[in-house]
Amino acid sequence: MTMLELQGVTKKFGNFYASKDISFSVKTGEFVTLLGPSGCGKTTLLKMIGGFQQPDGGNIAIGGETVNNVPAEKRNTAMCFQSYALFPHLSVSHNICFGMVQKKVSRAEQDNRLENALSQIGLMDQKDKMPGQLSGGQQQRVALARAMVTRPDLILFDEPLSNLDAKMRETVRFEIKALQKQHNLTSIYVTHDQAEALAMSDKIIVLNAGSIEQIGSPQDIYYRPSNRFVADFIGAANIHQAFVEPTDQNNIYRVSCNLGEMTIESQEAPQGEQVYVCWRPEDAELCDANSENSFAVDVRSMAFQGNTLEVFGTIGTHSEQEIRLQLSGRDPIQVGDRIHACLTRQAIRFLEEVTA
Template identity: 60%
Template sequence: MAKLEIKNITKKFGDFYAANNISFTAEEGEFVTLLGPSGCGKTSLLKLIAGFHVADEGEILIGGKNVNFIPPEKRNTAMCFQSYALFPHLNVSHNICYGLKQRNIAVDEQKARLDVAIRQMDLEIHRLKLPSQLSGGQQQRVALARAMVTRPDVILFDEPLSNLDTKLRESVRFEIKQLSKQHNLTSIYVTHDQAEALAMSDKIIVLNKGRIEQIGSPQEIYHRPINRFVADFIGITNIAEASVQAVGNGKYFAKSVFGEFEIQSDAAPQAERVYLCFRPENAELVSSDSDKPNKITVKVAHTAFMGNLTEVQGVVSNGGQQQMVRLQLTKFPQLNADGTLTFSIDPQAICFLEAVQ
């Protein structure tokens, strides 16, 4: 495996920026996810790394070597496609060995690598089957085995689980993550699924309109988004404009449609007026006379039982303004007589976003 470095990569198609001055690093053995909505440039960036596109500007380095003008077949990368891209006329063994044959690997070595891959992917009883005789999950494992046997410096995943049902997707993503760690694979994984990115990644790169919005660990991206796009795209969040005043020692006082909040944060706000946010699970149901900080009273419009939690949707009113909020509870709540619930928001869970323009 090798370190991947993307330095100031730009790629345009006409007037459209697929990548606009993109820079990031994937360390050896690191699992990096490119996350963003459709059309944000994540697949185009993957194709730049693979060599299917040539960058207009910038450098792509694999193992310290500039590969900008090296053709795909000589970059020692491997790709797992959304459609699996298995040869329909070849059985499982021949599909897995295809890349080895193209590289003129000795027959004995091909067999040895095949046997290991078959065992690791639990495909022993499927060796001689054609792709049409396999389930979606089995086809995905064949595609992954085919990529891994070539021992690539970097392995690239283009939404490989999008064609699988929910239960199978959870199982296969665990297998991909486990195998990546076992074999110290440098992995670049493209998805639009936030839950998938949070569950699998060492590092997440959030993309929007060809630009990087934020780079960080899953915990950083989820708990400390830096702007409204990231906060809103990753999971569910409640966002409002606020006037902020510093108190000292990382403490701040904020006024918003939510009311008056005490905030404890290591990150200082960018201006006196910023956007702030908090996640639904950071609200604790309390009594209306509780002395806990950051109380909000929610006029409940809808509750939804979700199995392991109940989602509450409602309206907060303050100073003639109203704001919709979404909150989560582990138990189904008993509403007050006036149809409201009172919540306390954790001061350390409130996050400052960008300045209000």
């Protein structure tokens, strides 16, 4: 069942479009992430879904009903923010119960949900403390519990982990995922952290300057980026302009780019004769100079990372373009070497057409 549907949603601040013609839908129980750089309009979208901001155009429906004119307090959504925004003068228990009191949940049911939530977030023995007496990670968990106990149709997360250190981020990330799965909570999660998005989401919506660049599973977004923005924003990508010549074999293309003549196997046809192509650093392997899809790289710098070796270099003869390879940590390479690397036919992906 569709829990949330946005159709052509637009939001303007003066002449500036914070959201431009945004359409997507979210199924019940789905975990959907809005991912994009600072200022791309993530929080604005979340606020419109929660009812804290009104769209200038388009339609927002929750559970099949248009909510454009429904105020925030009448929508069955809960928000979990970056700054946990706990009430400083209320204990952990009272913070968690706050939304249930407003929604007039019976006292017995409140106690029941509170007990459950406290044990799930591992804070049973902290329930009488005040927020100021908790660590950042603990406060974030209380904020999470407070949002979840109201059993919202939709839970809206705005960078809930960004105030936590790396280790705590990972712990709380797993807790959010576990609770979300257990209660089959429909979640919209905002982040600009691509690793978080890839690890947590059923579906990722990549935003840029108020518009959607791509919607897909984490695998789609990573392995089948639809354009340079997505390829570059999620993971590292090497991008080249290429001329495409079809071959007489199905799904096989010959392209010429500054790596040389390459052969690509792709289910999707390129959008034109001149397109961008991309590949991931980890797709490159050392090989002979005469192997298919091989190219020379002059190694300029390296970073040993244990299991892998990040190599930065230029494409020797054809161009001074900088490229990045991720090789095995055991590959015996020195700065100044000219090495030969190659790519499989499937590793090179077509992106958008080159426009003048």
